[in-house]
Amino acid sequence: MNSSHYQLSTFHCQLKTMSTTESSSLYNDLEKMPLSELLAGINNEDKKVAYAVEEAVPQIEKLVEGIVARMKQGGRLFYIGAGTSGRLGVVDASECPPTYGVPPEWVIGIMAGGDAAIRKSKEFAEDDPEQAWQDLQEYNIDEKDTLIGIAASGTTPYVIGGVKIARENGILTGCITCNLETPLAAAAEVPIEVVVGPEFVTGSTRMKAGTAQKLVLNMISTSTMIGLGRVKGNRMVDMQLSNNKLVDRGERMIMSELEIDREQAKQLLEEHGSVRKAVEEYRKQ
The missing domain is CATH 1.10.8 (Helicase, Ruva Protein; domain 3)
Known part of the structure; x- marks a missing residue:
């Protein structure tokens, strides 16, 4: 086993009961570091991300199998999130039509605070546990669809509430979080937990946690589209010819x-x- 992989697995065991996304950075006095050390430190932390994602592959596989089966019956894939997590879901959804030539309603990203929050944060938008389900009603979500909640902390009320209510209504639910044993993971039918350890800047989850979420989203949407026949060989044969x-x-x-x-x-x-x-x-x- 690679030493970084071993260190990360050990880290999982040690910090199973605490929030790793909020735990203190392994580095200190960042403002005193030479630029070369700052960049090397960030890069060293980033190297851990792919190994954390690897441990979650069985859960990713289980979720994608469910998504593909439902989409073949006319279902859709929804992402919900807030902040960086919400933006990543919106980006992944928006890239499916040009890449695979699918209708925009096949994969839909919804963000706490609405589309305006993509560029500018909307205060307290993520704190309403009922709002995500209300937002989903605009799309008439039903049991043929899949909902994935994205939250690095696993404690975002907007995401937890949406996933919980969706599951109660017979919708397949998954989540992507970067802590273990969170309320979001408990709410989801198929939780994906990718624990990457403390951020280089304490609590800055747009860094390793965001990278991990992006990697998982890449895996989910890409493998789903392949499963739906939108790739031939290794080529995007249905891509939009937009430039x-x-x-x-x-x-x-x-x-x-x-x-x-x-x-x-x-x-x-x-x-x-x-x-x-x-x-x-x-x-x-």
Whole structure:
């Protein structure tokens, strides 16, 4: 076992009963450190994140299996969160349509305080345990859907309340938190706990905790889209051709798949509007 992995596992055991996201940094006198030491310290802490995520893979797998099964029946995936956690959910949801060519209503990110809070924090928005469920009602969430609550602390009332009520209403619920044995994990059917240890700056969960949440969200949305058939081989064949870079990528994908020249690929892409359709129609000839 890698030494960093061993240290992190030991850390989990030692701090199981306390909030690691609020525990004191392993570094002190940051303002006195040379810049090189600051950067090295941040980087050393970041190295621990992937090992913490690795320990959560079985729970991530269980949750994705449930998501895919429901989405194949017409269900949707919802994220709820506040602050950094909420923003990460919104980002992940917003990237699914251009990356995989899916409708925006397939994956929906909801943030405490509404869309305005994405850029500017809204005071006390995360403290209402009823508001998330009210926000979800605008989308007519039901038992075909999945709700994932994201909160580094695992104690955010907005997220806990939304997950708890959703589960009571027969909706598959998961969560992503960076502490063990939290109220949020207790509320969720499939909790994902990624304990990365103290932050470099004490309590600054936009750092390691935020990185861990982003990695887990990447895994969830990517594996879900693959499970729904939105990737062929290793390529985003349904991506939206929304800029010149992506058009160029699409042309190259068609050239490689069909072994044709650039001009033919360009014509096919212009005619059919997506890599998948271009390849399928060409092969019908």
